[in-house]
Amino acid sequence: xxxxxxxxxxxxxxxADPESSWTAKLLAKGPEKCAEKFGEEAVEAIIxxxxxxxxxxxxxxxxxLYHLLVMCxxxxxxxxxxxxxxxxxxxxxxxxxxxxR
Numbered sequence: 077x078x079x080x081x082x083x084x085x086x087x088x089x090x091x092a093d094p095e096s097s098w099t100a101k102l103l104a105k106g107p108e109k110c111a112e113k114f115g116e117e118a119v120e121a122i123i124x125x126x127x128x129x130x131x132x133x134x135x136x137x138x139x140x141l142y143h144l145l146v147m148c149x150x151x152x153x154x155x156x157x158x159x160x161x162x163x164x165x166x167x168x169x170x171x172x173x174x175x176x177r
Contacts, residue, residue: 079141083155086145099146107150114143 077085089099102110121136145155168176 079145079155082142083145083149086142086149087154090149102146103150107147110143110147110150114140114147117143 086099089097090103092100094101094104102113117136117140121133121140124133124136127133148154148158
């Protein structure tokens with residue numbers, strides 16, 4: 077599944093019954109809960125990165141990406157919005173981009 081497919085699935089689940097979809101259930105709890113869940117998954121990915129277990133890091137990174145997109149969807153930020161932001165930074169070094177903030 078691509079990130080585009082995942083983002084489309086998340087968007088489709090926004091109107092689903094929370095009893096039939098984990099995504100819908102999470103979104104129904106509001107943006108704050110979605111952010112909390114993303115934070116938990118990000119920490120789990122960090123732990124696996126430090127441990128060096130490639131398979132577990134891969135699984136946790138997938139969870140973190142999913143929960144990042146759910147968190148963004150809860151605030152109506154789309155994958156296209158994120159891609160546009162990344163594209164706007166494409167011809168700028170990371171160092172100069174960070175300095176401009």
